[in-house]
Amino acid sequence: MENTTKKTISRKTLNKSFHHWFYGHLTAFSQEHMQTFGYLTSMLPIVEELYDNKADQEKAMKTYTAFFNTEPQLGSIIVGITASLEEARANDGGVDDSTINGLRAGLMGPIAGIGDSLVVGTLIPVILGIALGMSDGGSPLGAIFYIIVWNLLGYFGMRFAYFKGYELGDKAVGILVGAQGKAIRKAIGTVGGMVVGGVAATWVTVKTSFKLTNSSGKAYLVLQDKLDAVYPGLLTAAFIVLCWSLMAKKNISPIRVMLILVVVALAGVLVGFFNPGLTY
Amino acid sequence: MTISWIQACILGVFASLSSMPGMAGSTIGNYTLGRPLVGGLVCGLVLGDLKMGIAAGVAMQLVYIALVTPGGTVSADVRAVSYIGIPLAMVAIHSQGLAATSANAADLAKSMGTLVGTVGTVLFYGTATMNLVWQHMGWRAVEKGDFHKLYAVDWGYPWISHLIFSFLPTVLMTHFGANAVQALKTALPMDGIPMKTLFTVGALLPCVGIAILLKQIVDSPVDFIPFFVGFTFAASLKLNLVSVTVVSLIFAMISYKLDMAISANRQPAPASSGGGSVTDDEEDEDI
Known part of the structure; x- marks a missing residue:
């Protein structure tokens, strides 16, 4: 019973999956399940496209009922990686439940660490710092600047992370938690530290x-x-x-x-x- | 300055969209509409005093310039800061007769916003707890294979949690709180000890925001060096933030190249010599 054609996820479905994550990763947040439901809704279009019969769909969806929480912006990369792994599983590529969940659980922590310092700790304060200067004296310019710049960077950054994750699949893991990931994190920490120092000296008295x-x-x-x-x-x-x-x-x-x-x-x-x- | 029912309702909708598990998604919700700077813009437009709204938003943004929520633990609730705190601060600044962009107005806004923001964490836990009901329905749907119900669970039902824990508290607190703030003026004179303390606290609070962020990047005292270099650039050399960022990039580049060179040197060595310790450092991250 071997499939003659290799199953691939269409671009349209990947887009759908990404947008489900972009919008819904935290909407049904609870302390107990955090981003689990956001994850389920972003995997659903993929599972539905890859598997025709209901039993296979149910089996695949069960995988993603495991607890999930990370820094959601950078965390898009994990959703992308699992999309690629699910595709491999549908093609019988030696991937099973524990492969996917082991990888998800292993990446949540490091990605949360990098994401918190890169996105929330450095990028947002820098854009906000610039915006605060523009809004000094009550001008709306800074607020508008922040809305535009952050949302463009946020949307396209998350999109990039998602599709990069899909493209690299499990190869992304080595890059994220290896020596290079660590070096990048340290470098970002340096920028973050200096920028926070600048923010403090400029805005706190x-x-x-x-x-x-x-x-x-x-x-x-x-x-x-x-x-x-x-x-x-x-x-x-x-x-x-x-x-x-x-x-x-x-x-x-x-x-x-x-x-x-x-x-x-x-x-x-x-x-x-x-x-x-x-x-x- | 008073806040009408209609104005309060608009603020209530924004509170629902912007909170930490908000209905606009975290990029547009929490990280855009929830930022006090943007909240100041919205509140300024809704209450009809754009300049004062922005000024109050700028002041409060300083306290929460880096609001990191590691592992879903919140120290302040953005919907309360931005859509309850800012409107009430605007009323207070107005009734105290302070100039919108004065330092005193900013300090008053900070104290008010932080007070409301801290109390508002109740709203965060309320919303998150009520979402358990919808999630319970979600688990049943998954068991039955009724997967499309998940969309309603993730995107639809949480609106009910927000109606109760975002919309109603915001509407009631901004509408009735405005009157209470007006009464505050007569109760607490500006040159009394309570008001002086309130304003001083407002000036001190941003230190906590900065410190929360530092906690994320400083592990040992040596990690303070980049912070103080940045501080010195801005305080002593009067560089602006973009300039500080540009200068910091060169240090980041050196740090990256150095680390990569060190790890490249380590590669040929026997696998047992420390490859393990590198990964060990990564494990103790918060989620």
Whole structure:
């Protein structure tokens, strides 16, 4: 009972599968199944095209009921890879359930790591940083710039990842988790670190109003000026490092850190270290 | 400034589209409409004060410039920040008589947005929990082989979760919250300790946003070096962000070439000599 013609997924179906992922990867999110349903809906057109009889379709769909969650933008590549593996399975290419799910489970973590630092940690803050500058003073230009640039990069980037995954199939795995993947991640981390530093220095300002005045009311020590003379933005940088160490070293949740800052702010206001200088 | 029912309903629809598991998909929803900068544009248009909307959006965007949600753990809910926090902040700025683009207005917006955003995580867990009902229906459909039902489960039914946990809370909080914010002015004078604290917190909060992002890229103190180089470029040398990015590319290139050269050198060595440790480092990623 061997098939004479090799089954291939049509371009139209691949497009459909990609768009199902692009739109629906998180719409039915729950803590328990996360992106599993998005995955099922993007594999469905492929499974329906590859298998004619119902029993085979059911068997194939069962594979994708396994838990799935990753960084969804870059994660498109995993959907593309499994599309190619499903095609191989339909052609009896020595691929089974455990091959596909082993690969999916093995890629979720690394792709989430790369995706979070590349897309959410670097790309979005850079575009937002540029956009914030354009919107300084209340202009809508920056917001419009962000909408256009991010969506074009997001859509075509995800599309590229999906089709690259399909094209490479299981060969993509070696590239993603091998030495090259690691080198790329480190390089991206460098860009990310510097850009975040730039964002912090440009957009975050922590200032002290602490000063000492002599009897005639003239200030002879303005702490903020002294600190900036040592290193511009010293106080801002110090607060960021403090927040980082609370979260990374002491494992305090961001919400708790925010509450700590409320206490710090109150104490600072009471002793005159902070004063936003409000007037009516 | 008040928020009418119709305005509140428009904000409610945007809240449904933009939340973390939002109905516009995460690229267009969470990462576009959910960003406070874009939320500021939408709220500005809806409430009829574009300039103030954008200014409030810019201020709040700083707090959440890098809102990473590793493994689906959220520290702030974007639908609440952008479509409850920004409108209420706009009303507050208006009623306090602050100039839209002043630093004080920005600090007030940050405090307000963060407060609402943190409380709003309840909405995130509410939506995600209610989606379990639809998913349960989905599993039954899969068992029966009724696969087309999956489309309704993934794209249709979650709207009901959003009606309850995005639309209604947004409509009610923006409509009635606006009155409460007006009353706040008389209750809390600007030069009192509570308001001073609120504004100071607003100035400090972006540090948390930056720190969350740093947590993703800094493992050891040495990893702070790129951050401080970037910080120095901007703070001391006054470079803008695009310039900082361009300069960073050369360091990224050097780092990549160096790593590739090192791994190329390692290749000919016996397989036992450390190939294993390279993959081990990769395993401890969050999902």
